[in-house]
Amino acid sequence: MYKFANRMGEVSSSAVREIFKAMADPEMISFGGGSPANESFPIDEIKGITDKLLSENGHQILQYGITEGWKPLKEAYLKHIVHPKGIKGTVENVIVTTGASQGIHLLADAFLEPGDVVLVESPTFLGVFSTFNKYFVKSVPVEMDEHGLVMEDLEAKIKEHNPKMIYTIPTFQNPTGRTLPLERRKKVAELASQFNVIVLEDDPYCDLRYSGEVLPAIKTFDQTGHVVLLNSFAKIISPGLRVGTVLAEAEIIQKLTVAKQGADTHTATLTQAICAEFLEQGLLPDHLKKINAMYAEKLHTMITSIEKYFPEGTKFTKPEGGLFIWVELPGEPDVLALFERATSESKVAFVPGIHFCKNPDDGIKHLRLNFSSSTPEKIEEGIKKLGELFTKDFEER
Structure with missing residues (x-):
């Protein structure tokens, strides 16, 4: 029987790596990663x-x-x-x-x-x-x-x-x-x-x-x-x-x-x-102008789509840059269960908030959304699907 170092018992598989498995589906709209857009590469x-x-x-x-x-x-x-x-x-x-x-x-x-x-x-x-x-x-x-x-x-x-x-x-x-x-x-x-x-x-x-x-x-x-x-x-x-x-x-x-x-x-x-x-x-200044304009459009699309489609009472950050939006759903949602439903039923991926918190209760109502890797059209489509799922779940609770 193998005897691994004790420190390996303290290292668990990355939550994102597990989420990437769900994202491998070519039909999946992914808000789960943190990668820059492919079209951003010079x-x-x-x-x-x-x-x-x-x-x-x-x-x-x-x-x-x-x-x-x-x-x-x-x-x-x-x-x-x-x-x-x-x-x-x-x-x-x-x-x-x-x-x-x-x-x-x-x-x-x-x-x-x-x-x-x-x-x-x-x-x-x-x-x-x-x-x-x-x-x-x-x-x-x-x-x-x-x-x-x-x-x-x-x-x-x-x-x-x-x-x-x-x-x-x-x-x-x-x-x-x-x-x-x-x-x-x-x-x-x-x-x-x-x-x-x-x-x-x-x-x-x-x-x-x-x-x-x-x-x-x-x-x-x-x-x-x-x-x-x-x-x-x-x-x-x-x-x-x-x-x-x-x-x-x-x-x-x-x-x-x-x-x-x-x-x-x-x-x-x-x-x-x-x-x-x-x-x-x-080359960097012009390159940043180009990709920042592209990301700004994607960020705006995600913010306006959340405002339009997510259930009433949803709270979320409106960053001035970066790649992520942090969402808090209303009521007492089971975000882990919603992730399973989102990936299997709606074909949309995100990262449940508890994976980012040492105390899981700090992120139990939350999820992280990434906007950089999808087109504006896919962003609105994916957010609409999530909004329908979250709204239905909220009304059933």
């Missing part, structure tokens, strides 16, 4: 960049690279993404990761030990539960309101639990789409410094803004090096490139480098070089 530009890179520097790009990352990418990331946002840093403050999710794993390697506490938003990105469970770490939820993390509860939980880390998605949060206001961002940085807590600022959606005012990253207000910023090229160029970044104090980057050496040696140099060239050719 295929022609990447073709041209790849040919240029391999023609001019193919032998170096196809060889092993250094663990910290392709230096031209780190320089381009700082020049085109970090410094324009008012964030300080040099190449010594950056490591390139195989997707932003690897950044979370590396930081867990560097900082977390069994029994440590991590404070997480409630609800939060469900992938972090598997990561933290693997390290036998206790995830403690912090209250959110319509503007994100509640500072009073955050400070109270810090004092009560003495956490090693705070995990937050402050801009267009997954799953709610909420954005943390300016003063709360400042407060998070202050609390991190005051109580010696690492803030893991996961910020993959910040450039997907369709309306409203751009807000500075929490890292902008970091005076003591306690805030670690994660960015990703997945949503703004392509997830298949598997390129992310971590920006932190040089001492932290050194520890992450050691952890990454034992994980995958280095992120693929070719995909790093593609991202670097994309930035250096000045």
Whole structure:
């Protein structure tokens, strides 16, 4: 009989992975994933960049690279993404990761030990539960309101639990789409410094803004090096490139480098070089304008369709960007049962809210809807079907 490591008993199959099985049906209208639209990928530009890179520097790009990352990418990331946002840093403050999710794993390697506490938003990105469970770490939820993390509860939980880390998605949060206001961002940085807590600022959606005012990253207000910023090229160029970044104090980057050496040696140099060239050719601003206009239309369609078709008393977020809407159904719905009916009867998929909550009761009436992967026509069709199902269920209760 196999004897697996004890930590594997703490790692369960991702809820999204199970939902993807339902989404494999070609007739399914999927609001369940978090993928960017296929039509958002700059295929022609990447073709041209790849040919240029391999023609001019193919032998170096196809060889092993250094663990910290392709230096031209780190320089381009700082020049085109970090410094324009008012964030300080040099190449010594950056490591390139195989997707932003690897950044979370590396930081867990560097900082977390069994029994440590991590404070997480409630609800939060469900992938972090598997990561933290693997390290036998206790995830403690912090209250959110319509503007994100509640500072009073955050400070109270810090004092009560003495956490090693705070995990937050402050801009267009997954799953709610909420954005943390300016003063709360400042407060998070202050609390991190005051109580010696690492803030893991996961910020993959910040450039997907369709309306409203751009807000500075929490890292902008970091005076003591306690805030670690994660960015990703997945949503703004392509997830298949598997390129992310971590920006932190040089001492932290050194520890992450050691952890990454034992994980995958280095992120693929070719995909790093593609991202670097994309930035250096000045392609990102126009690309963002294009995809943001497309996503804005999809978001508007989903919001107006929810207002039209969902049962009276439904509450939902109206984000200014990102990829998600968080819905609270009226009454006492059984959202897990509704998911089964939605996928089998209506051929529409979503993610039940309980999967995003450490305390399942926090998301028992909720569901997450993604609008990026469907056309406006399919969005209205799918929301209408869900609305009919939810309304019928509400009237029968």
